[in-house]
Amino acid sequence: MSKLRVGLLFGGRSGEHEVSIISARGIANALSAEENSHKYEIMPFYIQKDGFWQAGEVAQQVLTSGVAKEHPGNRANLWQFPPQTAEIDLWFPILHGPNGEDGTIQALLTLMQVPFVGSGVLGSATGMDKIAMKTAFAQAGLPQVKYKALTRAQIWSNPCVFPKLCDEIEATLGYPYFVKPANLGSSVGIAKVQSRQELEAALDNAATYDRRIIVEAGVVAREVECAVLGNDNPKASVIGEITFDSDFYDYETKYTQGKADLFIPAHLPESAVQQIQEKALQAFTAVDAAGLARVDFFYVEATGEILINEINTLPGFTSTSMYPQLWANTGISFPKLVDQLIQLAMERHSN
Known part of the structure; x- marks a missing residue:
């Protein structure tokens, strides 16, 4: 059997450009692992901050080095995709932030009529817009902060x-x-x-x-997270907890090694764990997510109350990212995780 050609799409026109590159490196390593290398051929596609798509040697250089680059291009060719796009069997977008996980790139990939990892247009857009997200959560009866x-x-x-x-x-x-x-x-x-x-x-x-x-x-609570994997019958991971010394879990704290501590599994009552897992699956369904998501909660220890914070339909895959670590602690290794995400994308496309 020939290998499935996976278009690894990273970079993007958002403030999380550099994080996307790091996530892409993690995914590329997982796809190159012994259990996956015979099944998948990685074809990197790098979207520069100015919007130009790069494939081949340029994209591979960025993926290998982990350093963002800008190669001047002709503005007349801005929306002309590299010819290699026609060779892709499945897309693995790992574009964080606007123009990457908000439904825009998902709409483009849908128009290409090629399977892709993650939520579609509706799930991505709803998961990105905090107001639309909270409206969907309220409709599903999920408790949240005012x-x-x-x-x-x-x-x-x-x-x-x-x-x-x-x-x-x-x-x-x-x-x-x-x-x-x-x-x-x-x-x-x-x-x-x-x-x-x-x-x-x-x-x-x-x-x-x-x-x-x-x-x-604001609420005085512990911040806990649950990973979800699946399509119509998703599964929830063990629960993880984040602790940090900064005023809140800001960008620097989130992506700087040593700024935050992750505890997996979180030390919680079993009843709280079950409720969080159930609510994570409810949230996943409420926004029509697919493939993967990380759902964040507040656990008010004084009362036992559980409040949903948000859902992230395209979470990070860096060394400090909670999503792959939650599944690793649930029994699914990083290489197996990306393999399952690809299979889920194929399944959803065929349906």
């Missing part, structure tokens, strides 16, 4: 209205809370606020990143 959805227009358009808006937030949520752009991943543009001055600055800053903004009530 929040308020805003738009850039509400924040910027009328200086006279802005103080009233802040008054309403304070009255509804109370301090502290988190201000977040609705459509950015990896804690980009997020701020924890404890005063009116910080609130005003955080709202103004978040509006520079996105036209939709969400304000969430």
Whole structure:
């Protein structure tokens, strides 16, 4: 049998460009492992920050070195894909953030009519937009923290209205809370606020990143995560816990070795573990995810309450990433995990 040609798609036009390269290196190593090397041929495709697609030697150089590169191209050829795209049997996109896990690249791959790993357009878009996500969670009956959805227009358009808006937030949520752009991943543009001055600055800053903004009530809780794998009959992993010394789990803490500690499995009551796993599967279904997702929760130890935070439909595959580590501790090695993700993509495409 000939090898399945896997288009490893990485880089992208987002602030998580470098993280995507690291994730792609991890996946490439897993596909090259002894148990997979006879089944898959890796064909790297690197999307530069300016949008140009690179294949062949250039893409392989970035994948090998782990260093982002920019090769000048003719703007007239910006959306002309490398000829190697026609050779791909299955795409493995590992593009984090906007233009990668928000449904845009998934729409393009759907138009290509070639199977790809991960959620489709709906699941990706819903999982990326925190407001749409929380709406889907509410509809599914999943408990979550109080929040308020805003738009850039509400924040910027009328200086006279802005103080009233802040008054309403304070009255509804109370301090502290988190201000977040609705459509950015990896804690980009997020701020924890404890005063009116910080609130005003955080709202103004978040509006520079996105036209939709969400304000969430803070909660004193342990942060735990569950990985999901599957399509129509998904399975949940063991539970992991994140601890850190920074004010919150920001971008630097998330991707800097030694900044956060992961405990797998988390030391939780068995009843809490089962509830988290059940709710993770509910969340996966609520947004119509497929293939893979990591679902994040707050566990309020004082009351035993479990609140869903968010779902990530294209989690990281770096050395510090929780998703592959959760499955490794559940009994599925990294090479086996990527193999299963490819098989799930083929299964979903055939259906």
